[in-house]
Amino acid sequence: xxxxxxxxxxxxxxxxxxxxxxxxxxxxxxxxxxxxxxxxxxxxxxxxxxxxxxxxxxxxxxxxxxxxxxxxxxxxxxxxxxxxxxxxxxxxxxxxxxxxxxxxxxxxxxxxxxxxxxxxxxxxxxxxxxxxxxxxxxxxxxxxxxxxxxxxxxxxxxxxxxxxxxxxxxxxxxxxxxxxxxxxxxxxxxxxxxxxxxxxxxxxxxxxxxxxxxxxxxxxxxxxxxxxxxxxxxxxxxxxxxxxxxxxxxxxxxxxxxxxxxxxxxxxxxxxxxxxxxxxxxxxxxxxxxxxxxxxxxxxxxxxxxxxxxxxxxxxxxxxxxxxxxxxxxxxxxxxxxxxxxxxxxxxxxxxxxxxxxxxxxxxxxxxxxxxxxxxxxxxxxxxxxxxxxxxxxxxxxxxxxxxxxxxxxxxxxxxxxxxxxxxxxxxxxxxxxxxxxxxxxxxxxxxxxxxx
Amino acid sequence: xxxxxxxxxxxxxxxxxxxxxxxxxxxxxxxxxxxxxxxxxxxxxxxxxxxxxxxxxxxxxxxxxxxxxxxxxxxxxxxxxxxxxxxxxxxxxxxxxxxxxxxxxxxxxxxxxxxxxxxxxxxxxxxxxxxxxxxxxxxxxxxxxxxxxxxxxxxxxxxxxxxxxxxxxxxxxxxxxxxxxxxxxxxxxxxxxxxxxxxxxxxxxxxxxxxxxxxxxxxxxxxxxxxxxxxxxxxxxxxxxxxxxxxxxxxxxxxxxxxxxxxxxxxxxxxxxxxxxxxxxxxxxxxxxxxxxxxxxxxxxxxxxxxxxxxxxxxxxxxxxxxxxxxxxxxxxxxxxxxxxxxxxxxxxxxxxxxxxxxxxxxxxxxxxxxxxxxxxxxxxxxxxxxxxxxxxxxxxxxxxxxxxxxxxxxxxxxxxxxxxxxxxxxxxxxxxxxxxxxxxxxxxxxxxxxxx
Numbered sequence: 082x083x084x085x086x087x088x089x090x091x092x093x094x095x096x097x098x099x100x101x102x103x104x105x106x107x108x109x110x111x112x113x114x115x116x117x118x119x120x121x122x123x124x125x126x127x128x129x130x131x132x133x134x135x136x137x138x139x140x141x142x143x144x145x146x147x148x149x150x151x152x153x154x155x156x157x158x159x160x161x162x163x164x165x166x167x168x169x170x171x172x173x174x175x176x177x178x179x180x181x182x183x184x185x186x187x188x189x190x191x192x193x194x195x196x197x198x199x200x201x202x203x204x205x206x207x208x209x210x211x212x213x214x215x216x217x218x219x220x221x222x223x224x225x226x227x228x229x230x231x232x233x234x235x236x237x238x239x240x241x242x243x244x245x246x247x248x249x250x251x252x253x254x255x256x257x258x259x260x261x262x263x264x265x266x267x268x269x270x271x272x273x274x275x276x277x278x279x280x281x282x283x284x285x286x287x288x289x290x291x292x293x294x295x296x297x298x299x300x301x302x303x304x305x306x307x308x309x310x311x312x313x314x315x316x317x318x319x320x321x322x323x324x325x326x327x328x329x330x331x332x333x334x335x336x337x338x339x340x341x342x343x344x345x346x347x348x349x350x351x352x353x354x355x356x357x358x359x360x361x362x363x364x365x366x367x368x369x370x371x372x373x374x375x376x377x378x379x380x381x382x383x384x385x386x387x388x389x390x391x392x393x394x395x396x397x398x399x400x401x402x403x404x405x406x407x408x409x410x411x412x413x414x415x416x417x418x419x420x421x422x423x424x425x426x427x428x429x430x431x432x433x434x435x436x437x438x439x440x441x442x443x444x445x446x447x448x449x450x451x452x453x454x455x456x457x458x459x460x461x462x463x464x465x466x467x468x469x470x471x472x473x474x475x476x477x478x479x480x481x482x483x484x485x486x487x488x489x490x491x492x493x494x495x496x497x498x499x500x501x502x503x504x505x506x507x508x509x510x511x512x513x514x515x516x517x518x519x520x521x522x523x524x525x526x527x528x529x530x531x532x533x534x
Numbered sequence: 535x536x537x538x539x540x541x542x543x544x545x546x547x548x549x550x551x552x553x554x555x556x557x558x559x560x561x562x563x564x565x566x567x568x569x570x571x572x573x574x575x576x577x578x579x580x581x582x583x584x585x586x587x588x589x590x591x592x593x594x595x596x597x598x599x600x601x602x603x604x605x606x607x608x609x610x611x612x613x614x615x616x617x618x619x620x621x622x623x624x625x626x627x628x629x630x631x632x633x634x635x636x637x638x639x640x641x642x643x644x645x646x647x648x649x650x651x652x653x654x655x656x657x658x659x660x661x662x663x664x665x666x667x668x669x670x671x672x673x674x675x676x677x678x679x680x681x682x683x684x685x686x687x688x689x690x691x692x693x694x695x696x697x698x699x700x701x702x703x704x705x706x707x708x709x710x711x712x713x714x715x716x717x718x719x720x721x722x723x724x725x726x727x728x729x730x731x732x733x734x735x736x737x738x739x740x741x742x743x744x745x746x747x748x749x750x751x752x753x754x755x756x757x758x759x760x761x762x763x764x765x766x767x768x769x770x771x772x773x774x775x776x777x778x779x780x781x782x783x784x785x786x787x788x789x790x791x792x793x794x795x796x797x798x799x800x801x802x803x804x805x806x807x808x809x810x811x812x813x814x815x816x817x818x819x820x821x822x823x824x825x826x827x828x829x830x831x832x833x834x835x836x837x838x839x840x841x842x843x844x845x846x847x848x849x850x851x852x853x854x855x856x857x858x859x860x861x862x863x864x865x866x867x868x869x870x871x872x873x874x875x876x877x878x879x880x881x882x883x884x885x886x887x888x889x890x891x892x893x894x895x896x897x898x899x900x901x902x903x904x905x906x907x908x909x910x911x912x913x914x915x916x917x918x919x920x921x922x923x924x925x926x927x928x929x930x931x932x933x934x935x936x937x938x939x940x941x942x943x944x945x946x947x948x949x950x951x952x953x954x955x956x957x958x959x960x961x962x963x964x965x966x967x968x969x970x971x972x973x974x975x976x977x978x979x980x981x982x983x984x985x986x987x
């Protein structure tokens with residue numbers, strides 16, 4: 082065996098594919114009984130797929146689009162015809178286009194805030210955010226503190242708080258300004274991160290995003306072993322012994338392709354350097370619950386609505402039309418994120434269902450309160466993920482420990498979307514990280530061969 | 535077996551003692567080949583003991599003093615006769631008493647800052663910091679942000695930064711204002727936390743602080759099993775099966791008495807509730823390296839110095855006279871904390887030694903550069919602790935997840951100094967937590983019996 086890869090999410094599968102193509106013998110150990118990690122699709126009705134996990138692609142996510150095309154995976158645009166809704170201070174407002182009419186002052190404030198974020202983000206080097214000119218200062222405050230200091234209107238503050246919740250699945254006081262700026266640059270700007278058309282929520286997968294992982298897994302065949310959680314990795318300068326499930330696997334290198342907070346729970350022998358261990362102590366996952374309601378038709382479309390809602394009243398602050406491309410049924414997707422997700426994680430399933438449907442009815446009327454089917458998925462209950470969408474960096478983490486994020490430890494290499502430079506936290510970032518880690522392994526195993534992946 | 539206790543630090547040993555006294559059968563599983571956890575003493579010269587870990591007791595730490603007395607453990611006061619040193623902006627200054635003369639403005643600023651912290655801390659309920667009147671606001675900013683906003687002089691800002699480093703072994707931008715206030719109240723105020731006489735650094739252990747743990751362990755005898763790291767806990771409403779070392783132990787309850795970041799690495803079956811898991815994802819340990827230099831005599835005393843130094847030039851920002859009570863040899867103890875510890879953790883042992891001795895010589899002259907013996911201890915390399923003195927709470931952690939800190943999960947109970955209300959982070963807090971957890975276990979196992987520990 083050349084390389085054992087821990088985790089059959091998009092990062093691990095990509096690394097396995099690249100290494101296999103380079104002629105290496107690989108084995109992928111996956112804790113779950115399925116591949117895909119944070120991509121997890123579900124057939125909600127015959128032939129109709131939803132994604133309990135990641136579900137979108139958008140412009141500049143070039144590796145992900147190329148892979149989807151290569152694997153023959155069908156995409157379609159997120160539904161966006163018609164008016165969006167804004168629920169704010171007890172009032173429901175319709176608007177066309179990207180920006181609701183919340184008053185000139187608030188619009189100017191919000192626009193100015195976004196422009197400043199985008200501009201500051203340009204100064205953050207993606208390979209080494211700790212080298213940004215004001216890194217120490219930006220990493221010493223929470224994103225919430227920056228919002229508080231900078232925004233002049235209540236709506237402007239709320240808008241950026243919602244941005245934080247929607248993009249990080251965390252509250253703006255949980256991560257540093259430096260992390261916000263890194264992430265904004267990593268994804269190509271505030272609008273690109275937030276938007277549907279032209280943004281990260283542009284395109285969906287006809288048969289679910291997990292199909293990406295499943296096609297890769299089909300190629301890899303026997304090289305993937307499910308139900309094999311890794312508890313321990315022994316390593317020395319010649320290679321590794323990985324304990325997964327009931328077996329031990331010897332290889333020349335290992336790639337750990339799971340979220341940092343889980344990577345830190347593996348027992349390494351000899352132990353990892355302090356900086357690496359202290360880093361994974363400091364990279365918590367966000368909190369999100371995706372809520373789906375299935376209706377006979379996308380009835381809101383008849384009223385000229387596109388199903389998109391932003392709201393200051395929770396627990397669902399964000400809604401999308403998640404119907405299939407032919408609109409044969411209607412599906413609303415609501416997000417509970419950050420504090421709302423934590424609160425709703427502690428109530429009964431029935432209470433959570435009621436809370437979600439109350440929100441849907443608030444935005445789309447009483448019909449929305451009575452779906453044919455409701456289901457939700459709380460990613461903090463998933464033992465092999467423990468929170469979504471991904472990890473965020475609390476204040477001080479990038480500047481004190483960021484250098485250990487990708488640095489290999491002997492024959493152990495690190496992948497996973499959290500280790501990406503572009504589109505960290507997204508499918509695209511996972512793919513980038515898998516290619517990069519595979520490259521590092523090849524350079525280590527065959528130092529004299531030139532490798533280009 | 536009634537109760538399996540994970541961890542033979544002061545929390546676990548105290549719980550074991552209380553439960554044994556109440557007639558319960560207990561077993562303590564310890565990962566290391568020694569007891570004491572973060573108490574770790576070393577005979578630096580024949581009959582002369584130093585503490586590589588926790589080493590002090592101070593007023594109001596009543597349980598710890600009572601225990602030391604009961605176990606016949608000898609204490610003695612930290613050496614404090616003579617002048618202290620302040621090294622600041624390249625100048626070395628002597629001063630008598632607690633406060634150096636840094637100018638009236640700086641003194642007023644510093645005094646006002648401390649008074650405000652103490653006053654705000656009074657509003658934080660120790661059992662539930664998230665219920666403090668301004669909890670949301672205080673948890674949304676870093677302690678560094680508060681310092682920046684409040685302090686008017688550079689020396690005032692530096693003083694509180696040094697306080698953060700010395701007390702939390704972390705930088706003030708790594709934890710929230712709410713955590714700082716909780717911790718200040720938990721320890722009885724800024725001065726009590728910082729001081730020698732009358733403060734948390736008042737008294738030392740003649741034969742090392744670990745002797746506390748060793749005496750408790752001697753009482754418990756065969757009930758302690760060393761070299762038994764716990765990897766997994768199965769649990770249901772009737773009890774637990776704990777996998778430690780190569781064996782499985784069945785009991786009616788378990789107490790997990792290790793730092794949160796390690797408690798989170800155990801595999802629990804069924805899994806812990808999301809809030810508990812997400813909490814331990816967010817409680818990183820601080821970073822500290824203790825540096826000791828042994829000299830034929832405490833020569834600085836001849837110059838009228840007490841060996842205490844605060845300095846703005848690192849990596850050693852804080853020095854104590856750590857000589858034995860009879861002054862038969864001289865020992866300086868220097869602390870590298872927070873960012874300095876992380877930096878010094880990455881250099882060679884020889885480089886670290888040079889850096890520490892350069893600091894000692896800067897404060898006490900060339901004689902200090904040539905000790906008979908030098909040694910240091912980097913707690914972030916300790917696999918079964920992974921950082922000291924203890925955990926800190928990054929912004930948002932207390933308010934979003936604090937409720938899960940002590941809440942038992944079925945038959946699993948939580949101890950360790952991080953779960954204490956008074957003197958969290960100290961020996962006293964560990965003892966409190968062990969007693970409290972033992973009490974909870976007794977109430978669960980024998981609900982009809984009244985228990986008073």
